[in-house]
Amino acid sequence: MLSPASRGPLSHAVLHALRSGETSGLLDAPEPETTEDAQLALWIMYEQHHGGFDDISDDLEWDPHVLGVRRRLEQDFEQTLRARAPQAPEPGDFAETFFDFVAEHDGPSLAAHVHRSATKTQVREFLRHKSIYHLKESDHTTWVVPRLSGPVKAAVMELQYDEYGAGNPHRLHATMFADGLDASGLESAYGAYINEAPVEVLEQNNAMSMFGLNRRLRAASLGFLAAFETTSSVPSRRIAQGLERLGFPAEMIEYYTEHVEADAVHEQLAVRTICGVLIEEEPALYDDVYFGAWTSMDLEDRYANRMLEAWAA
Amino acid sequence: MNQTPNSDHPDIVLCPGGPMLLRGDHVIEDEDGNEHQTTRPVTAVCRCGKSQIKPWCDGTHKFLRKRSAD
Ligand code: FES
Ligand SMILES: [Fe+2]
Numbered sequence: 436m437l438s439p440a441s442r443g444p445l446s447h448a449v450l451h452a453l454r455s456g457e458t459s460g461l462l463d464a465p466e467p468e469t470t471e472d473a474q475l476a477l478w479i480m481y482e483q484h485h486g487g488f489d490d491i492s493d494d495l496e497w498d499p500h501v502l503g504v505r506r507r508l509e510q511d512f513e514q515t516l517r518a519r520a521p522q523a524p525e526p527g528d529f530a531e532t533f534f535d536f537v538a539e540h541d542g543p544s545l546a547a548h549v550h551r552s553a554t555k556t557q558v559r560e561f562l563r564h565k566s567i568y569h570l571k572e573s574d575h576t577t578w579v580v581p582r583l584s585g586p587v588k589a590a591v592m593e594l595q596y597d598e599y600g601a602g603n604p605h606r607l608h609a610t611m612f613a614d615g616l617d618a619s620g621l622e623s624a625y626g627a628y629i630n631e632a633p634v635e636v637l638e639q640n641n642a643m644s645m646f647g648l649n650r651r652l653r654a655a656s657l658g659f660l661a662a663f664e665t666t667s668s669v670p671s672r673r674i675a676q677g678l679e680r681l682g683f684p685a686e687m688i689e690y691y692t693e694h695v696e697a698d699a700v701h702e703q704l705a706v707r708t709i710c711g712v713l714i715e716e717e718p719a720l721y722d723d724v725y726f727g728a729w730t731s732m733d734l735e736d737r738y739a740n741r742m743l744e745a746w747a748a
Numbered sequence: 749m750n751q752t753p754n755s756d757h758p759d760i761v762l763c764p765g766g767p768m769l770l771r772g773d774h775v776i777e778d779e780d781g782n783e784h785q786t787t788r789p790v791t792a793v794c795r796c797g798k799s800q801i802k803p804w805c806d807g808t809h810k811f812l813r814k815r816s817a818d
């Protein structure tokens with residue numbers, strides 16, 4: 436993909452440095468003008484570790500000047516996310532406590548809107564926004580794998596194997612989403628819609644990348660995964676029904692019906708064999724599991740609130 | 749199937765208040781006598797009876813759990 440358009444002085448400076456290869460100017464990079472400016476700059480730097488950009492040299496992936504800016508933005512972002520999160524619940528039976536924590540979380544439901552009342556135009560916009568993550572679905576979790584003990588590593592791979600189609604490229608979840616976009620007449624090339632992604636989508640993407648890339652945050656990454664899986668089956672069914680109502684093609688519906696079934700498995704694995712075992716092994720990571728879980732739900736709420744407001748539903 | 753019992757990685761896991769997890773390939777016969785082949789590395793079989801995609805679990809059991817706790 437080509438690098439996106441800037442959204443303020445900092446993302447402009449980062450893009451200029453990366454495209455030109457002249458990164459030393461980043462030593463006195465400007466302050467971000469807005470959260471959106473900071474989040475886009477961070478997204479671009481994380482993207483160097485995902486698919487990279489056709490107009491930016493791969494040699495800059497670990498450029499120290501770039502990493503300096505990334506580190507500052509990451510620290511701010513992590514602080515912001517931690518300040519938003521509530522206290523973790525009192526430890527008890529892990530799975531029961533975790534499922535309760537998620538069930539008690541009451542957020543706005545975009546899936547309910549898609550199910551019953553969204554227009555085709557709104558759902559197409561929703562799919563374009565979701566493409567930023569779904570076209571690289573699960574990759575951030577794969578980054579965590581080498582940082583785990585044998586039992587947790589095996590458990591994550593048992594889940595990831597299914598995300599990646601159990602060896603069948605056509606069943607790879609990211610590919611299923613791409614097929615759905617193609618069939619819907621949308622662009623399936625990775626990052627095609629980055630310029631219209633709102634700040635809430637950038638924050639979701641960046642939280643996943645930050646948790647995945649920092650070994651220190653491995654428990655937050657797995658907590659994020661567990662909450663994500665636990666809040667997927669039921670909304671996926673509603674979205675599938677909404678897509679059907681609006682006459683979307685079978686390939687797009689199939690991505691969501693696959694998630695009704697798959698994530699009913701994944702939520703059990705993520706909570707029981709992944710996070711449950713992780714905190715048994717390393718009880719000190721308990722709070723970070725919940726920090727990640729909260730972040731997953733809260734960032735989706737923020738995106739939902741923005742879109743419901745924009746659509747004045 | 750595992751040759752030796754391995755308590756950390758059982759073939760079947762009964763999730764409290766939730767589905768039965770099945771590891772590996774199985775054919776399930778449902779209440780109406782229809783057979784269903786598992787297709788994924790781990791499969792969740794509905795035990796609450798309320799799933800809309802039986803014999804598989806679709807997460808509906810969580811609403812029953814919530815209601816009985818109220
Ligand atoms: S056990 Fe999950 S829906 Fe029945
Ligand atoms: Fe998936």
Ligand SMILES: [Fe+2]
Nearest residue numbers: 664697698701
């Ligand atoms: Fe999943």
